[in-house]
Amino acid sequence: MNQTTENLSVDKLLADLENHIQRHHYGASPKELYEPISYIMSLGGKRIRPLLALMAYSLYKDNYQDILSPAAAVEVFHNFTLMHDDIMDDAPLRRGQATVHEKWNANTAILSGDVMLVKAYDMLLDISSDKLPVALSLFNQTAAEVCEGQQHDMNFERMDHVTDVAYIDMIRQKTAVLLGFSLQLGGLLADATPQEVQKLYDFGVNIGIGFQLKDDLLDVYADKAKFGKQVGGDIIANKKTYLLIKAKELATGAQWEQLESWLAKKAFDKEEKVKAVTAIYDQLGIKALTEAKMHEYFQQGFEQLKSLKVPNSVNFEILLKLTEDLVNREK
Template structure:
Protein backbone atom coordinates (compact mmCIF):
# COMPACT_ATOMS: atom_id res chain seq x y z
CA UNK A 1 0.00 0.00 0.00
CA UNK A 2 1.10 3.55 -0.72
CA UNK A 3 1.92 5.99 2.04
CA UNK A 4 -0.12 9.18 2.49
CA UNK A 5 2.88 11.16 1.26
CA UNK A 6 3.05 8.99 -1.89
CA UNK A 7 -0.64 9.66 -2.56
CA UNK A 8 -0.27 13.39 -1.95
CA UNK A 9 2.60 13.46 -4.44
CA UNK A 10 0.41 11.65 -6.98
CA UNK A 11 -2.25 14.33 -6.54
CA UNK A 12 0.29 17.14 -6.70
CA UNK A 13 1.64 15.78 -9.99
CA UNK A 14 -1.92 15.36 -11.27
CA UNK A 15 -2.78 18.96 -10.40
CA UNK A 16 0.40 20.20 -12.11
CA UNK A 17 -0.41 18.16 -15.22
CA UNK A 18 -3.95 19.55 -15.54
CA UNK A 19 -4.15 21.63 -18.70
CA UNK A 20 -6.68 24.27 -19.66
CA UNK A 21 -7.13 26.33 -22.83
CA UNK A 22 -4.99 29.45 -23.12
CA UNK A 23 -7.87 31.67 -24.21
CA UNK A 24 -9.71 33.51 -22.86
CA UNK A 25 -6.88 33.97 -20.38
CA UNK A 26 -9.13 35.76 -17.86
CA UNK A 27 -11.27 32.62 -17.59
CA UNK A 28 -8.58 29.95 -17.26
CA UNK A 29 -5.63 31.69 -15.60
CA UNK A 30 -7.50 32.05 -12.26
CA UNK A 31 -8.09 28.27 -12.22
CA UNK A 32 -4.40 27.53 -12.58
CA UNK A 33 -3.68 30.21 -9.97
CA UNK A 34 -5.99 28.86 -7.24
CA UNK A 35 -4.94 25.25 -7.80
CA UNK A 36 -1.26 26.25 -7.58
CA UNK A 37 -1.77 27.78 -4.12
CA UNK A 38 -1.31 24.29 -2.73
CA UNK A 39 -2.73 22.87 0.46
CA UNK A 40 -2.37 19.38 1.88
CA UNK A 41 -4.58 17.77 -0.81
CA UNK A 42 -6.11 15.60 1.92
CA UNK A 43 -9.54 15.17 0.31
CA UNK A 44 -8.28 13.69 -2.96
CA UNK A 45 -5.65 11.71 -1.05
CA UNK A 46 -8.46 10.13 0.97
CA UNK A 47 -10.11 8.97 -2.25
CA UNK A 48 -6.87 7.33 -3.35
CA UNK A 49 -6.35 5.89 0.13
CA UNK A 50 -9.78 4.23 0.12
CA UNK A 51 -9.17 2.81 -3.37
CA UNK A 52 -5.76 1.50 -2.27
CA UNK A 53 -7.20 -0.09 0.88
CA UNK A 54 -9.49 -2.33 -1.16
CA UNK A 55 -6.78 -3.37 -3.59
CA UNK A 56 -7.59 -0.93 -6.38
CA UNK A 57 -5.08 0.89 -8.55
CA UNK A 58 -4.51 4.30 -6.93
CA UNK A 59 -3.00 5.70 -10.12
CA UNK A 60 -6.13 4.84 -12.09
CA UNK A 61 -8.18 6.70 -9.46
CA UNK A 62 -6.26 9.97 -9.90
CA UNK A 63 -8.81 11.63 -12.27
CA UNK A 64 -11.76 11.32 -9.83
CA UNK A 65 -9.45 12.34 -6.99
CA UNK A 66 -8.56 15.45 -8.98
CA UNK A 67 -12.29 16.03 -9.47
CA UNK A 68 -12.63 16.25 -5.68
CA UNK A 69 -9.70 18.70 -5.48
CA UNK A 70 -10.98 20.90 -8.32
CA UNK A 71 -14.47 20.91 -6.82
CA UNK A 72 -13.09 21.83 -3.39
CA UNK A 73 -11.15 24.75 -4.86
CA UNK A 74 -14.23 25.86 -6.80
CA UNK A 75 -16.07 26.17 -3.49
CA UNK A 76 -13.16 28.17 -2.05
CA UNK A 77 -13.26 30.65 -4.94
CA UNK A 78 -16.98 31.27 -4.45
CA UNK A 79 -16.81 31.21 -0.64
CA UNK A 80 -14.10 33.88 -0.72
CA UNK A 81 -16.39 36.13 -2.78
CA UNK A 82 -19.24 35.64 -0.29
CA UNK A 83 -16.92 36.26 2.67
CA UNK A 84 -15.19 39.19 0.94
CA UNK A 85 -11.92 37.50 1.93
CA UNK A 86 -8.74 39.24 0.73
CA UNK A 87 -6.36 36.31 1.22
CA UNK A 88 -6.32 32.56 0.60
CA UNK A 89 -3.28 30.63 1.84
CA UNK A 90 -1.41 33.89 2.22
CA UNK A 91 -2.04 35.01 -1.37
CA UNK A 92 -4.64 37.31 -2.91
CA UNK A 93 -7.98 35.62 -3.49
CA UNK A 94 -9.16 35.23 -7.07
CA UNK A 95 -11.78 37.98 -6.82
CA UNK A 96 -9.16 40.37 -5.38
CA UNK A 97 -6.49 39.54 -7.96
CA UNK A 98 -8.96 39.81 -10.84
CA UNK A 99 -12.53 40.81 -9.95
CA UNK A 100 -15.71 39.12 -8.62
CA UNK A 101 -17.18 38.52 -12.08
CA UNK A 102 -14.05 36.73 -13.24
CA UNK A 103 -13.99 34.69 -10.01
CA UNK A 104 -17.62 33.64 -10.42
CA UNK A 105 -17.17 32.55 -14.03
CA UNK A 106 -13.85 30.79 -13.42
CA UNK A 107 -15.44 28.98 -10.49
CA UNK A 108 -18.29 27.87 -12.73
CA UNK A 109 -15.80 26.40 -15.22
CA UNK A 110 -13.99 24.63 -12.37
CA UNK A 111 -17.23 22.85 -11.49
CA UNK A 112 -17.59 21.72 -15.10
CA UNK A 113 -13.94 20.58 -15.14
CA UNK A 114 -14.59 18.59 -11.96
CA UNK A 115 -17.42 16.74 -13.73
CA UNK A 116 -15.20 16.04 -16.74
CA UNK A 117 -12.68 14.43 -14.38
CA UNK A 118 -15.22 12.42 -12.39
CA UNK A 119 -16.65 11.10 -15.67
CA UNK A 120 -13.40 9.19 -16.22
CA UNK A 121 -14.34 6.44 -13.76
CA UNK A 122 -15.26 3.02 -15.08
CA UNK A 123 -18.70 2.95 -16.75
CA UNK A 124 -19.66 0.09 -14.45
CA UNK A 125 -19.77 2.40 -11.42
CA UNK A 126 -20.21 5.76 -13.15
CA UNK A 127 -23.87 6.22 -12.20
CA UNK A 128 -23.19 5.42 -8.53
CA UNK A 129 -20.15 7.70 -8.41
CA UNK A 130 -22.04 10.57 -10.04
CA UNK A 131 -24.86 10.19 -7.53
CA UNK A 132 -22.39 10.40 -4.63
CA UNK A 133 -20.63 13.37 -6.21
CA UNK A 134 -23.93 15.20 -6.83
CA UNK A 135 -25.21 14.59 -3.31
CA UNK A 136 -21.89 15.73 -1.88
CA UNK A 137 -21.83 18.90 -3.98
CA UNK A 138 -25.38 19.82 -2.99
CA UNK A 139 -24.57 19.15 0.66
CA UNK A 140 -21.56 21.48 0.60
CA UNK A 141 -23.70 24.26 -0.90
CA UNK A 142 -26.42 23.69 1.68
CA UNK A 143 -23.82 23.91 4.45
CA UNK A 144 -22.50 27.20 3.10
CA UNK A 145 -26.03 28.62 2.99
CA UNK A 146 -26.71 27.56 6.59
CA UNK A 147 -23.41 29.17 7.63
CA UNK A 148 -24.44 32.44 5.98
CA UNK A 149 -27.89 32.21 7.57
CA UNK A 150 -26.28 31.87 11.00
CA UNK A 151 -24.55 35.24 10.53
CA UNK A 152 -27.98 36.89 10.59
CA UNK A 153 -29.46 34.83 13.43
CA UNK A 154 -29.24 35.92 17.06
CA UNK A 155 -29.32 32.36 18.36
CA UNK A 156 -28.30 29.08 16.75
CA UNK A 157 -28.94 25.65 18.25
CA UNK A 158 -26.03 23.25 18.75
CA UNK A 159 -27.81 20.59 16.65
CA UNK A 160 -28.17 23.05 13.77
CA UNK A 161 -24.51 24.02 14.01
CA UNK A 162 -23.39 20.38 13.94
CA UNK A 163 -25.54 19.76 10.88
CA UNK A 164 -24.05 22.82 9.18
CA UNK A 165 -20.45 21.64 9.70
CA UNK A 166 -21.43 18.11 8.62
CA UNK A 167 -22.62 19.53 5.32
CA UNK A 168 -20.07 22.27 4.75
CA UNK A 169 -16.98 20.35 5.82
CA UNK A 170 -17.56 16.67 6.54
CA UNK A 171 -19.61 15.38 3.60
CA UNK A 172 -16.74 16.03 1.18
CA UNK A 173 -14.45 13.81 3.27
CA UNK A 174 -17.11 11.12 3.39
CA UNK A 175 -17.92 11.42 -0.30
CA UNK A 176 -14.25 11.16 -1.30
CA UNK A 177 -13.79 8.01 0.77
CA UNK A 178 -16.99 6.45 -0.58
CA UNK A 179 -16.05 7.10 -4.21
CA UNK A 180 -12.54 5.76 -3.66
CA UNK A 181 -13.87 2.63 -1.99
CA UNK A 182 -16.21 1.88 -4.90
CA UNK A 183 -13.40 2.41 -7.41
CA UNK A 184 -11.28 -0.01 -5.37
CA UNK A 185 -13.99 -2.68 -5.55
CA UNK A 186 -15.60 -2.31 -2.10
CA UNK A 187 -19.14 -3.43 -1.42
CA UNK A 188 -21.82 -0.77 -1.03
CA UNK A 189 -21.96 -1.56 2.68
CA UNK A 190 -18.23 -0.99 3.18
CA UNK A 191 -18.34 2.16 1.05
CA UNK A 192 -21.17 3.50 3.23
CA UNK A 193 -19.19 2.73 6.38
CA UNK A 194 -16.17 4.62 5.05
CA UNK A 195 -18.47 7.51 4.22
CA UNK A 196 -19.71 7.49 7.84
CA UNK A 197 -16.12 7.40 9.05
CA UNK A 198 -15.25 10.44 6.95
CA UNK A 199 -18.29 12.45 8.02
CA UNK A 200 -17.86 11.77 11.74
CA UNK A 201 -14.14 12.53 11.52
CA UNK A 202 -14.86 15.74 9.61
CA UNK A 203 -17.23 16.98 12.32
CA UNK A 204 -14.67 16.14 15.02
CA UNK A 205 -11.98 18.00 13.05
CA UNK A 206 -14.11 21.16 12.78
CA UNK A 207 -14.90 21.06 16.49
CA UNK A 208 -11.18 20.81 17.16
CA UNK A 209 -10.69 23.83 14.89
CA UNK A 210 -13.21 25.79 16.95
CA UNK A 211 -11.32 24.92 20.14
CA UNK A 212 -7.89 25.75 18.69
CA UNK A 213 -9.11 29.12 17.41
CA UNK A 214 -9.52 30.17 21.05
CA UNK A 215 -7.01 28.02 22.91
CA UNK A 216 -4.36 27.15 20.31
CA UNK A 217 -0.80 28.39 19.99
CA UNK A 218 -0.83 30.80 17.01
CA UNK A 219 2.69 29.78 15.98
CA UNK A 220 1.67 26.12 15.79
CA UNK A 221 -2.01 26.45 14.85
CA UNK A 222 -1.23 28.50 11.75
CA UNK A 223 -4.11 30.94 12.23
CA UNK A 224 -4.86 34.03 14.26
CA UNK A 225 -6.00 32.82 17.67
CA UNK A 226 -9.24 34.53 18.66
CA UNK A 227 -10.25 35.34 15.10
CA UNK A 228 -13.65 33.72 15.56
CA UNK A 229 -14.26 35.77 18.72
CA UNK A 230 -13.29 39.03 16.99
CA UNK A 231 -15.70 38.35 14.11
CA UNK A 232 -18.54 36.97 16.31
CA UNK A 233 -18.42 33.75 14.30
CA UNK A 234 -20.95 31.28 15.62
CA UNK A 235 -18.76 28.37 16.64
CA UNK A 236 -19.61 25.53 19.01
CA UNK A 237 -17.98 27.48 21.87
CA UNK A 238 -19.97 30.68 21.33
CA UNK A 239 -23.25 28.84 20.81
CA UNK A 240 -22.69 26.81 23.98
CA UNK A 241 -21.72 29.93 25.93
CA UNK A 242 -24.91 31.70 24.85
CA UNK A 243 -26.86 28.62 25.91
CA UNK A 244 -25.23 28.41 29.36
CA UNK A 245 -24.68 32.07 30.26
CA UNK A 246 -27.13 33.73 32.65
CA UNK A 247 -27.55 37.10 34.32
CA UNK A 248 -24.30 39.10 34.43
CA UNK A 249 -22.32 36.68 32.26
CA UNK A 250 -25.03 36.71 29.59
CA UNK A 251 -25.18 40.50 29.66
CA UNK A 252 -21.39 40.84 29.45
CA UNK A 253 -21.15 38.37 26.56
CA UNK A 254 -23.94 40.17 24.70
CA UNK A 255 -22.20 43.53 25.19
CA UNK A 256 -19.10 42.19 23.47
CA UNK A 257 -21.18 40.69 20.66
CA UNK A 258 -22.97 44.00 20.10
CA UNK A 259 -19.84 46.18 20.33
CA UNK A 260 -18.92 47.90 17.08
CA UNK A 261 -15.77 49.58 18.39
CA UNK A 262 -13.36 47.63 20.58
CA UNK A 263 -9.77 46.61 21.16
CA UNK A 264 -9.46 43.12 19.58
CA UNK A 265 -7.08 41.78 22.23
CA UNK A 266 -9.35 43.01 25.00
CA UNK A 267 -12.40 41.38 23.41
CA UNK A 268 -10.61 38.06 22.93
CA UNK A 269 -9.43 38.08 26.55
CA UNK A 270 -12.85 39.02 27.93
CA UNK A 271 -14.83 36.48 25.90
CA UNK A 272 -12.26 33.75 26.57
CA UNK A 273 -12.62 34.45 30.29
CA UNK A 274 -16.39 33.95 29.97
CA UNK A 275 -15.78 30.69 28.10
CA UNK A 276 -13.47 29.57 30.90
CA UNK A 277 -16.02 30.33 33.61
CA UNK A 278 -18.73 28.46 31.70
CA UNK A 279 -16.33 25.58 30.89
CA UNK A 280 -17.46 25.53 27.27
CA UNK A 281 -14.13 24.05 26.20
CA UNK A 282 -14.99 20.86 28.08
CA UNK A 283 -18.32 20.64 26.27
CA UNK A 284 -16.62 21.12 22.89
CA UNK A 285 -13.92 18.55 23.66
CA UNK A 286 -16.55 16.05 24.84
CA UNK A 287 -18.45 16.47 21.56
CA UNK A 288 -15.21 16.21 19.56
CA UNK A 289 -14.27 12.95 21.29
CA UNK A 290 -17.79 11.58 20.72
CA UNK A 291 -17.57 12.13 16.97
CA UNK A 292 -14.04 10.76 16.82
CA UNK A 293 -15.22 7.63 18.63
CA UNK A 294 -18.14 7.24 16.22
CA UNK A 295 -15.75 7.55 13.29
CA UNK A 296 -13.57 4.73 14.59
CA UNK A 297 -16.64 2.59 15.31
CA UNK A 298 -17.71 2.89 11.67
CA UNK A 299 -14.19 2.04 10.49
CA UNK A 300 -14.11 -1.02 12.76
CA UNK A 301 -17.12 -2.47 10.92
CA UNK A 302 -15.45 -2.30 7.48
CA UNK A 303 -14.79 -5.84 6.28
CA UNK A 304 -11.03 -5.50 5.81
CA UNK A 305 -8.19 -6.87 7.88
CA UNK A 306 -6.97 -4.66 10.71
CA UNK A 307 -3.64 -4.03 9.01
CA UNK A 308 -5.41 -2.49 6.00
CA UNK A 309 -7.69 -0.38 8.20
CA UNK A 310 -4.69 0.85 10.18
CA UNK A 311 -4.01 3.05 7.18
CA UNK A 312 -7.02 5.23 7.99
CA UNK A 313 -6.58 4.97 11.76
CA UNK A 314 -3.13 6.49 11.42
CA UNK A 315 -4.51 9.21 9.17
CA UNK A 316 -7.26 10.06 11.66
CA UNK A 317 -4.84 10.10 14.57
CA UNK A 318 -2.57 12.49 12.69
CA UNK A 319 -5.49 14.73 11.76
CA UNK A 320 -6.79 14.97 15.31
CA UNK A 321 -3.44 15.45 17.03
CA UNK A 322 -2.73 19.07 16.21
CA UNK A 323 -0.51 21.51 18.07
CA UNK A 324 -2.26 23.38 20.87
Protein backbone atom coordinates (compact mmCIF):
# COMPACT_ATOMS: atom_id res chain seq x y z
CA MET A 1 0.00 0.00 0.00
CA ASN A 2 1.32 3.46 -0.87
CA GLN A 3 2.45 5.65 1.97
CA THR A 4 0.58 8.90 1.51
CA THR A 5 2.59 12.01 2.02
CA GLU A 6 0.10 14.81 1.66
CA ASN A 7 -2.42 15.72 4.29
CA LEU A 8 -5.83 16.91 3.30
CA SER A 9 -7.21 20.36 3.46
CA VAL A 10 -10.97 19.80 3.50
CA ASP A 11 -11.56 23.35 2.25
CA LYS A 12 -9.22 22.83 -0.69
CA LEU A 13 -10.79 19.48 -1.43
CA LEU A 14 -14.30 20.94 -1.37
CA ALA A 15 -13.20 23.82 -3.60
CA ASP A 16 -11.65 21.39 -6.11
CA LEU A 17 -14.77 19.26 -6.02
CA GLU A 18 -17.12 22.20 -6.48
CA ASN A 19 -15.02 23.48 -9.33
CA HIS A 20 -15.13 20.07 -10.99
CA ILE A 21 -18.91 19.81 -10.56
CA GLN A 22 -19.58 23.30 -11.90
CA ARG A 23 -17.18 23.05 -14.83
CA HIS A 24 -18.38 19.64 -15.99
CA HIS A 25 -20.15 19.87 -19.34
CA TYR A 26 -23.40 17.94 -19.00
CA GLY A 27 -24.70 18.95 -22.44
CA ALA A 28 -26.12 21.99 -24.18
CA SER A 29 -28.97 21.31 -26.57
CA PRO A 30 -31.91 21.22 -26.16
CA LYS A 31 -31.57 23.68 -23.29
CA GLU A 32 -34.83 22.47 -21.67
CA LEU A 33 -33.02 19.19 -21.03
CA TYR A 34 -29.70 20.50 -19.70
CA GLU A 35 -30.53 23.76 -17.87
CA PRO A 36 -32.34 21.91 -15.06
CA ILE A 37 -29.17 19.86 -14.49
CA SER A 38 -26.99 22.95 -14.10
CA TYR A 39 -29.73 24.46 -11.96
CA ILE A 40 -30.03 21.62 -9.45
CA MET A 41 -26.26 21.10 -9.34
CA SER A 42 -25.81 24.79 -8.52
CA LEU A 43 -28.21 24.72 -5.55
CA GLY A 44 -25.36 23.54 -3.36
CA GLY A 45 -25.71 21.19 -0.46
CA LYS A 46 -22.94 19.78 1.68
CA ARG A 47 -21.51 17.52 -1.11
CA ILE A 48 -21.10 14.97 1.65
CA ARG A 49 -21.11 11.91 -0.64
CA PRO A 50 -18.27 12.89 -3.00
CA LEU A 51 -16.46 14.38 -0.02
CA LEU A 52 -16.54 10.99 1.72
CA ALA A 53 -15.34 9.27 -1.48
CA LEU A 54 -12.38 11.65 -1.78
CA MET A 55 -11.54 11.34 1.90
CA ALA A 56 -11.74 7.54 1.88
CA TYR A 57 -9.39 7.57 -1.11
CA SER A 58 -7.04 9.93 0.73
CA LEU A 59 -6.68 7.46 3.60
CA TYR A 60 -4.61 5.30 1.25
CA LYS A 61 -3.39 7.46 -1.62
CA ASP A 62 -2.43 10.99 -2.61
CA ASN A 63 -3.85 12.79 -5.60
CA TYR A 64 -7.56 12.68 -4.93
CA GLN A 65 -7.71 14.85 -8.08
CA ASP A 66 -7.49 11.58 -10.04
CA ILE A 67 -10.95 10.52 -8.85
CA LEU A 68 -12.85 13.81 -8.98
CA SER A 69 -15.02 12.56 -11.86
CA PRO A 70 -16.25 9.34 -10.24
CA ALA A 71 -16.70 11.17 -6.92
CA ALA A 72 -18.73 13.89 -8.65
CA ALA A 73 -20.74 11.13 -10.40
CA VAL A 74 -22.12 10.12 -7.00
CA GLU A 75 -23.27 13.72 -6.42
CA VAL A 76 -24.88 13.83 -9.88
CA PHE A 77 -26.66 10.56 -9.12
CA HIS A 78 -27.79 11.90 -5.73
CA ASN A 79 -29.21 15.03 -7.37
CA PHE A 80 -30.94 12.91 -10.01
CA THR A 81 -32.74 11.07 -7.20
CA LEU A 82 -33.69 14.42 -5.63
CA MET A 83 -35.08 15.70 -8.94
CA HIS A 84 -37.29 12.63 -9.39
CA ASP A 85 -38.20 12.28 -5.69
CA ASP A 86 -39.36 15.91 -5.68
CA ILE A 87 -41.83 15.12 -8.50
CA MET A 88 -43.11 12.05 -6.64
CA ASP A 89 -43.38 13.92 -3.33
CA ASP A 90 -44.89 16.99 -5.03
CA ALA A 91 -42.29 19.09 -3.22
CA PRO A 92 -42.30 22.83 -4.04
CA LEU A 93 -38.87 23.62 -2.62
CA ARG A 94 -35.38 22.11 -2.63
CA ARG A 95 -32.66 23.84 -0.64
CA GLY A 96 -34.97 26.86 -0.37
CA GLN A 97 -35.35 27.22 -4.16
CA ALA A 98 -38.08 26.10 -6.54
CA THR A 99 -37.86 22.40 -7.47
CA VAL A 100 -37.23 21.57 -11.13
CA HIS A 101 -40.79 20.37 -11.78
CA GLU A 102 -42.09 23.65 -10.27
CA LYS A 103 -39.66 25.91 -12.15
CA TRP A 104 -40.11 24.01 -15.44
CA ASN A 105 -42.63 21.16 -15.40
CA ALA A 106 -42.91 17.49 -14.46
CA ASN A 107 -42.03 16.20 -17.94
CA THR A 108 -38.85 18.24 -18.00
CA ALA A 109 -37.96 17.00 -14.51
CA ILE A 110 -38.52 13.38 -15.59
CA LEU A 111 -36.41 13.67 -18.75
CA SER A 112 -33.64 15.86 -17.29
CA GLY A 113 -33.40 13.38 -14.43
CA ASP A 114 -33.10 10.51 -16.88
CA VAL A 115 -30.25 12.16 -18.72
CA MET A 116 -28.60 13.01 -15.37
CA LEU A 117 -28.51 9.33 -14.53
CA VAL A 118 -26.86 8.65 -17.90
CA LYS A 119 -24.35 11.45 -17.21
CA ALA A 120 -23.55 9.97 -13.79
CA TYR A 121 -22.70 6.68 -15.48
CA ASP A 122 -20.62 8.57 -18.02
CA MET A 123 -18.59 10.25 -15.26
CA LEU A 124 -17.97 6.83 -13.71
CA LEU A 125 -16.26 5.79 -16.98
CA ASP A 126 -13.29 7.82 -15.77
CA ILE A 127 -12.53 4.81 -13.55
CA SER A 128 -9.67 2.67 -14.89
CA SER A 129 -10.89 -0.32 -16.89
CA ASP A 130 -9.50 -2.88 -14.42
CA LYS A 131 -11.71 -1.51 -11.63
CA LEU A 132 -14.66 -0.42 -13.77
CA PRO A 133 -16.74 -3.65 -13.77
CA VAL A 134 -16.60 -4.00 -9.97
CA ALA A 135 -17.25 -0.30 -9.37
CA LEU A 136 -20.23 -0.27 -11.76
CA SER A 137 -21.65 -3.46 -10.33
CA LEU A 138 -21.55 -1.98 -6.81
CA PHE A 139 -22.99 1.29 -8.11
CA ASN A 140 -25.87 -0.54 -9.88
CA GLN A 141 -26.69 -2.45 -6.72
CA THR A 142 -26.65 0.78 -4.72
CA ALA A 143 -28.74 2.67 -7.29
CA ALA A 144 -31.37 -0.08 -7.36
CA GLU A 145 -31.50 -0.09 -3.55
CA VAL A 146 -31.99 3.69 -3.49
CA CYS A 147 -34.99 3.26 -5.81
CA GLU A 148 -36.29 0.39 -3.67
CA GLY A 149 -35.99 2.59 -0.57
CA GLN A 150 -37.93 5.40 -2.24
CA GLN A 151 -40.69 2.94 -3.25
CA HIS A 152 -40.87 1.56 0.32
CA ASP A 153 -41.08 5.14 1.61
CA MET A 154 -44.02 5.85 -0.71
CA ASN A 155 -45.64 2.56 0.30
CA PHE A 156 -45.29 3.47 3.99
CA GLU A 157 -47.35 6.62 3.40
CA ARG A 158 -50.33 4.47 2.50
CA MET A 159 -49.79 1.89 5.26
CA ASP A 160 -51.36 2.15 8.68
CA HIS A 161 -48.74 0.08 10.46
CA VAL A 162 -45.00 0.32 9.84
CA THR A 163 -42.52 -1.42 12.14
CA ASP A 164 -39.31 0.22 13.36
CA VAL A 165 -37.36 -2.58 11.71
CA ALA A 166 -39.02 -1.92 8.33
CA TYR A 167 -38.43 1.81 8.77
CA ILE A 168 -34.72 1.40 9.44
CA ASP A 169 -34.39 -0.91 6.48
CA MET A 170 -36.12 1.71 4.32
CA ILE A 171 -33.77 4.52 5.40
CA ARG A 172 -30.83 2.16 4.96
CA GLN A 173 -31.81 1.72 1.31
CA LYS A 174 -33.07 5.21 0.58
CA THR A 175 -30.17 7.16 2.07
CA ALA A 176 -27.53 5.11 3.89
CA VAL A 177 -26.29 2.77 1.14
CA LEU A 178 -25.24 5.73 -1.03
CA LEU A 179 -23.02 7.01 1.78
CA GLY A 180 -21.67 3.48 2.09
CA PHE A 181 -21.02 3.31 -1.65
CA SER A 182 -19.24 6.68 -1.65
CA LEU A 183 -16.72 5.49 0.93
CA GLN A 184 -16.47 2.06 -0.69
CA LEU A 185 -15.73 3.68 -4.05
CA GLY A 186 -12.97 5.81 -2.56
CA GLY A 187 -11.36 2.78 -0.94
CA LEU A 188 -11.73 0.64 -4.04
CA LEU A 189 -10.14 3.24 -6.30
CA ALA A 190 -7.27 3.65 -3.81
CA ASP A 191 -6.51 -0.10 -3.97
CA ALA A 192 -7.54 -0.71 -0.37
CA THR A 193 -8.00 -4.41 0.47
CA PRO A 194 -11.49 -5.94 0.13
CA GLN A 195 -11.68 -6.10 3.95
CA GLU A 196 -10.93 -2.40 4.25
CA VAL A 197 -13.39 -1.54 1.45
CA GLN A 198 -16.11 -3.53 3.22
CA LYS A 199 -15.41 -1.71 6.49
CA LEU A 200 -15.63 1.65 4.73
CA TYR A 201 -19.00 0.59 3.28
CA ASP A 202 -20.30 -0.59 6.65
CA PHE A 203 -19.09 2.62 8.29
CA GLY A 204 -21.02 4.66 5.70
CA VAL A 205 -24.21 2.64 5.98
CA ASN A 206 -24.21 2.79 9.77
CA ILE A 207 -23.56 6.51 10.05
CA GLY A 208 -26.07 7.05 7.22
CA ILE A 209 -28.80 5.40 9.27
CA GLY A 210 -27.64 7.43 12.28
CA PHE A 211 -27.82 10.67 10.26
CA GLN A 212 -31.41 9.96 9.21
CA LEU A 213 -32.43 9.22 12.81
CA LYS A 214 -30.71 12.50 13.72
CA ASP A 215 -32.79 14.27 11.02
CA ASP A 216 -35.93 12.73 12.51
CA LEU A 217 -34.92 13.96 15.98
CA LEU A 218 -33.92 17.45 14.87
CA ASP A 219 -37.24 17.93 13.12
CA VAL A 220 -38.91 17.77 16.53
CA TYR A 221 -36.21 18.73 19.03
CA ALA A 222 -33.98 21.20 17.18
CA ASP A 223 -33.21 24.57 18.66
CA LYS A 224 -35.53 26.91 16.70
CA ALA A 225 -32.85 29.58 16.56
CA LYS A 226 -30.30 27.25 14.95
CA PHE A 227 -32.57 25.04 12.82
CA GLY A 228 -32.99 26.28 9.23
CA LYS A 229 -36.57 25.14 8.74
CA GLN A 230 -39.85 24.83 10.62
CA VAL A 231 -39.55 22.67 13.74
CA GLY A 232 -42.26 19.99 13.74
CA GLY A 233 -42.68 19.77 9.96
CA ASP A 234 -42.78 15.95 10.13
CA ILE A 235 -45.42 16.05 12.90
CA ILE A 236 -47.61 18.44 10.89
CA ALA A 237 -47.35 16.15 7.84
CA ASN A 238 -47.90 12.89 9.84
CA LYS A 239 -44.58 11.70 8.42
CA LYS A 240 -43.83 8.17 9.60
CA THR A 241 -40.47 8.89 11.21
CA TYR A 242 -38.78 6.66 13.74
CA LEU A 243 -40.28 8.87 16.46
CA LEU A 244 -43.87 8.49 15.30
CA ILE A 245 -43.48 4.76 14.64
CA LYS A 246 -42.18 4.17 18.15
CA ALA A 247 -44.83 6.42 19.69
CA LYS A 248 -47.59 4.50 17.91
CA GLU A 249 -46.04 1.26 19.13
CA LEU A 250 -45.67 2.36 22.77
CA ALA A 251 -48.74 4.53 23.37
CA THR A 252 -51.65 2.95 25.22
CA GLY A 253 -55.03 4.03 26.52
CA ALA A 254 -55.74 7.77 26.50
CA GLN A 255 -52.30 8.58 25.07
CA TRP A 256 -52.91 6.27 22.12
CA GLU A 257 -56.33 7.84 21.53
CA GLN A 258 -54.89 11.36 21.67
CA LEU A 259 -52.14 10.48 19.23
CA GLU A 260 -54.51 8.79 16.79
CA SER A 261 -56.91 11.72 17.07
CA TRP A 262 -54.15 14.19 16.12
CA LEU A 263 -53.09 11.96 13.22
CA ALA A 264 -56.69 11.79 11.95
CA LYS A 265 -57.43 15.53 12.15
CA LYS A 266 -57.79 17.23 8.76
CA ALA A 267 -57.98 20.78 10.13
CA PHE A 268 -55.81 21.87 13.04
CA ASP A 269 -53.62 24.62 14.40
CA LYS A 270 -50.12 23.59 13.37
CA GLU A 271 -48.39 24.87 16.49
CA GLU A 272 -50.96 23.18 18.71
CA LYS A 273 -50.50 19.84 16.95
CA VAL A 274 -46.69 20.03 17.17
CA LYS A 275 -46.94 20.85 20.88
CA ALA A 276 -49.44 18.09 21.64
CA VAL A 277 -47.63 15.33 19.71
CA THR A 278 -44.27 16.42 21.15
CA ALA A 279 -45.82 16.17 24.63
CA ILE A 280 -46.86 12.59 23.90
CA TYR A 281 -43.35 11.83 22.62
CA ASP A 282 -41.96 13.29 25.85
CA GLN A 283 -44.27 11.23 28.05
CA LEU A 284 -43.21 8.08 26.19
CA GLY A 285 -39.50 8.88 26.31
CA ILE A 286 -39.27 8.80 22.52
CA LYS A 287 -36.35 11.22 22.39
CA ALA A 288 -34.07 9.12 24.58
CA LEU A 289 -35.14 5.97 22.80
CA THR A 290 -34.39 7.41 19.35
CA GLU A 291 -31.10 8.84 20.57
CA ALA A 292 -30.13 5.43 21.90
CA LYS A 293 -30.91 3.80 18.54
CA MET A 294 -29.04 6.57 16.70
CA HIS A 295 -25.98 6.18 18.93
CA GLU A 296 -26.08 2.43 18.40
CA TYR A 297 -25.63 3.02 14.65
CA PHE A 298 -23.05 5.76 15.10
CA GLN A 299 -21.08 3.52 17.46
CA GLN A 300 -21.18 0.57 15.07
CA GLY A 301 -20.07 2.89 12.29
CA PHE A 302 -17.16 4.39 14.20
CA GLU A 303 -16.05 0.93 15.31
CA GLN A 304 -15.73 -0.03 11.64
CA LEU A 305 -13.90 3.20 10.90
CA LYS A 306 -11.50 2.79 13.79
CA SER A 307 -10.65 -0.78 12.80
CA LEU A 308 -9.23 0.44 9.46
CA LYS A 309 -5.52 0.07 8.89
CA VAL A 310 -4.70 3.20 6.96
CA PRO A 311 -1.29 4.54 6.03
CA ASN A 312 -2.22 8.20 6.44
CA SER A 313 -3.19 8.71 10.07
CA VAL A 314 -3.53 12.48 9.71
CA ASN A 315 -6.13 12.09 6.99
CA PHE A 316 -7.81 9.47 9.13
CA GLU A 317 -8.17 12.03 11.93
CA ILE A 318 -9.57 14.56 9.44
CA LEU A 319 -12.21 12.07 8.24
CA LEU A 320 -13.03 11.15 11.84
CA LYS A 321 -13.40 14.81 12.80
CA LEU A 322 -15.57 15.57 9.77
CA THR A 323 -18.00 12.74 10.50
CA GLU A 324 -18.06 13.57 14.21
CA ASP A 325 -19.01 17.13 13.30
CA LEU A 326 -21.88 15.74 11.23
CA VAL A 327 -22.92 13.56 14.16
CA ASN A 328 -22.95 16.61 16.45
CA ARG A 329 -24.59 19.07 14.07
CA GLU A 330 -27.60 20.97 15.36
CA LYS A 331 -29.35 21.66 12.04
